[in-house]
Amino acid sequence: MPLHPKVAEITDRIRARSEGPRGAYLERLSAARDAGVTRGHLACGNQAHAYAAMGADKEALAEGRVPNIGIITSYNDMLSAHQPFETFPATIREAARKVGATAQVSAGVPAMCDGVTQGQTGMEMSLFSRDVIAMAAAVGLSHNTYDAALYLGVCDKIVPGLVIAAAAFGHIPGIFIPAGPMTSGLPNDEKSAVRNRYAAGEATREELMAAEMASYHGPGTCTFYGTANTNQMLMEFMGLHMPGASFVNPGTPLREALTVAGVERAAQITAAGNDYRPVGQILDERAFVNGIVGLMATGGSTNLVLHLPAMARAAGIHLDLEDFADLSAITPLMAKVYPNGLADVNHFHAAGGLQYMIGELLDAGLLHPDVETVAGTGLARYTEEPKLRDGKLSWEPGPGQSQNDKILRPAGEPFAKTGGLVQLEGNIGRAVIKVSAVAPERRVVEGKARVFHDQESVKTAFRAGEFTEDTVVVVRFQGPKANGMPELHSLTPTLSVLQDRGLKVALVTDGRMSGASGKVPAAIHVSPEAADGGPIALIRDGDRMRLDATTGSLKVLEDLSGREPATPDLSANAFGLGRELFEVFRQNAGPATSGASSLMRV
Incomplete structure (x- = not known):
């Protein structure tokens, strides 16, 4: 061919x-x-x-x-x-x-x-x-x-x-x-179900630990x-x-x-x-x-x-x-x-x-x-x-045909016609989204923004029952210059529970999600990041936002002109567990669009 x-x-x-x-x-x-x-x-x-x-x-x-x-x-x-x-x-x-x-x-x-x-x-x-x-x-x-x-x-x-x-x-x-x-150990979907039950307060820590140990064994x-x-x-x-x-x-x-x-x-x-x-x-x-x-x-x-x-x-x-x-x-x-x-x-x-x-x-x-x-x-x-x-x-x-077409299919009869990775662009910059595990009806989300500067604040708001409508959860100052661009995978059970309750919910972040991120639509690697002057720092609670993975669009449906960017105190990111040794990496990190490296910037 x-x-x-x-x-x-x-x-x-x-x-x-x-x-x-x-x-x-x-x-x-x-x-x-x-x-x-x-x-x-x-x-x-x-x-x-x-x-x-x-x-x-x-x-x-x-x-x-x-x-x-x-x-x-x-x-x-x-x-x-x-x-x-x-x-x-x-x-x-x-x-x-x-x-x-x-x-x-x-x-x-x-x-x-x-x-x-x-x-x-x-x-x-x-x-x-x-x-x-x-x-x-x-x-x-x-x-x-x-x-x-x-x-x-x-x-x-x-x-x-x-x-x-x-x-x-x-x-x-x-x-x-x-x-x-x-x-193979405990099936991954069973492990995930226990995680979601724990996030919703329906499973004990002992049950969660048993599931995790049976999976990673x-x-x-x-x-x-x-x-x-x-x-x-x-x-x-x-x-x-x-x-x-x-x-x-x-x-x-x-x-x-x-x-x-x-x-x-x-x-x-x-x-x-x-x-x-x-x-x-x-x-x-x-x-x-x-x-x-x-x-x-x-x-x-x-x-x-x-x-x-x-x-x-x-x-x-x-x-x-x-x-x-x-x-x-x-x-x-x-x-x-x-x-x-x-x-x-x-x-x-x-x-x-x-x-x-x-x-x-x-x-x-x-x-x-x-x-x-x-x-x-x-x-x-x-x-x-x-x-x-x-x-x-x-x-x-090697095998001339799949041994299980529920797992592996021919190129001419795939599970989907595309690989499921979409570039998003709009008035807050560029991002990517993986939709291969996201249901088609959940690939467009429009709702009010809730803005956070760390993962734990999202979980606190969830436990307080603050998410009651379709919401775009914005977690910013999570890029390489701000705090090293950690994965935000611990949010997955929380956002999954909201989605299972019937809400349309999406995550927008200048941070990363896990390689195992799945059914919750997540616009990640937003660039420029908030700590590098990116427009994501201009978003406020209540702004209408629209994520559309079908057209590759990510927009704040408000006029952002004249706004002052948020300037949180990030000094706590610089110390503890060796973080002070990584200051040179944060200062010299390139944008996510070119790999977020402090070594290969040009």
């Missing part, structure tokens, strides 16, 4: 917009590549420090004739998704020795859990942890002793941060190694289709995983075999071999377009609308909200995974998963087929399923 003309047009638009920065990036990559295998240029003393603790690998490292693979790990045992990484370095080192290579843990990067910090002060550092992760990985790789890198990460800000670092070291190959999702990624699992999808669509690696459960023989295969492949694609594949060349505009199409086809996390522009800029590519909206408009929604449906990612994977979906989208002309990937040339490799046959890993043709 030839490439869809709109996909070609959008790709050409991105390429033209990025011509200058991408050209400069590739020149830097070329210069670094031409410098050759790096260890040979280090002084003996430099090298001795790097190899001192490497035991039996010291001689091979000192001779400098075999590939040395740097491991960037986000292991900790507070994140269920990252706990399996504890044993990966030993597996990687042993696999490297068997193919005549060496491997060293180059750096550990911090990895925080938004599930733990949700609704808490720590969430105000969550988005900026992406930039910290990129910088920490860069510190590890700056030792300049590596011919390739393996990036061990899964969750929300970790993968985007690691991609930014990989792009900064784009002259060396890089492969992303996932850990996989936990096995073991090692691996949370099973709903939030940011962590969207990240894993993205790494396959962009060709940075080994094919089929995303959704294999931890602790299984296939999971370990895929990790070993990633090590073997990393050794093969270094500059010392004959299939050199620097990650900076893989990360071109076609790869990012493929990633956005995957985001839309799966109904993935809105957080990636922030992360993808930041990741792309690290590789000299400029994405805009219009690229997301235009690709969404032509991409069919093929999957129903919670919160867009009842299934979890294990069910999705069993139904045919990413291999079936990539095959369908290639056949529909919606993906660039000719991209470079870590597995070779062409995205068709990612239609193949990994299998263990007599203890040996092989790849076989």
Whole structure:
């Protein structure tokens, strides 16, 4: 199937917009590549420090004739998704020795859990942890002793941060190694129902805790289709995983075999071999377009609308909200995974998963087929399923049809004709809304504004019974410059209860919602943010507002001219739980439309 003309047009638009920065990036990559295998240029003393603790690998490292693979790990045992990484370095080192290579843990990067910090002060550092992760990985790789890198990460800000670092070291190959999702526990819709009952005062804290523990119950990624699992999808669509690696459960023989295969492949694609594949060349505009199409086809996390522009800029590519909206408009929604449906990612994977979906989208002309990937040339490799046959890993043709059409459908018979992401514009700026889980009759909301400056005030008003009519809940001063742009997911049960009571309700914010945001219409990432002079700071209680996701409109139906912007005291955001250390990030954060990064602003 030839490439869809709109996909070609959008790709050409991105390429033209990025011509200058991408050209400069590739020149830097070329210069670094031409410098050759790096260890040979280090002084003996430099090298001795790097190899001192490497035991039996010291001689091979000192001779400098075999590939040395740097491991960037986000292991900790507070994140269920990252706990399996504890044993990966030993597996990687042993696999490297068997193919005549060496491997060293180059750096550990911090990895925080938004599930733990949700609704808490720590969430105000969550988005900026992406930039910290990129910088920490860069510190590890700056030792300049590596011919390739393996990036061990899964969750929300970790993968985007690691991609930014990989792009900064784009002259060396890089492969992303996932850990996989936990096995299925309490169904996500049942967990959500208990949350809503608790918010309405109809369930005890003991009942809520029991439901949460039954849902989040073991090692691996949370099973709903939030940011962590969207990240894993993205790494396959962009060709940075080994094919089929995303959704294999931890602790299984296939999971370990895929990790070993990633090590073997990393050794093969270094500059010392004959299939050199620097990650900076893989990360071109076609790869990012493929990633956005995957985001839309799966109904993935809105957080990636922030992360993808930041990741792309690290590789000299400029994405805009219009690229997301235009690709969404032509991409069919093929999957129903919670919160867009009842299934979890294990069910999705069993139904045919990413291999079936990539095959369908290639056949529909919606993906660039000719991209470079870590597995070779062409995205068709990612239609193949990994299998263990007599203890040996092989790849076989993936499923030719969905195994469950309630979860996964063909591109020609989708759940919806579009990916469900809409750009909103109006007299308070630009925003995005995800409507794939929002009922059609709830996609237009007109009502009086209720304005708040924090999440807790919304909950207080709810408990006081103040929401009695159709309402647009405005929560501002939640952008990156104000307080680090925390997720406002803890509002979801409250707003869901109002909606279930028959009210039309919408959220408008310059903050974020969770990657698991669902049935409540939410205009998020409003830019410019209130703390940066955005018109959202002009809204007053009682203003008539209209959110129309069918036309892409977000308006205050009042004359805003002559109003003075709200100027709340934000000094409390600067201290406590380490927030004082992040002041430099808040001061230098770019707008949400370009990724809200303090690193990649131009």
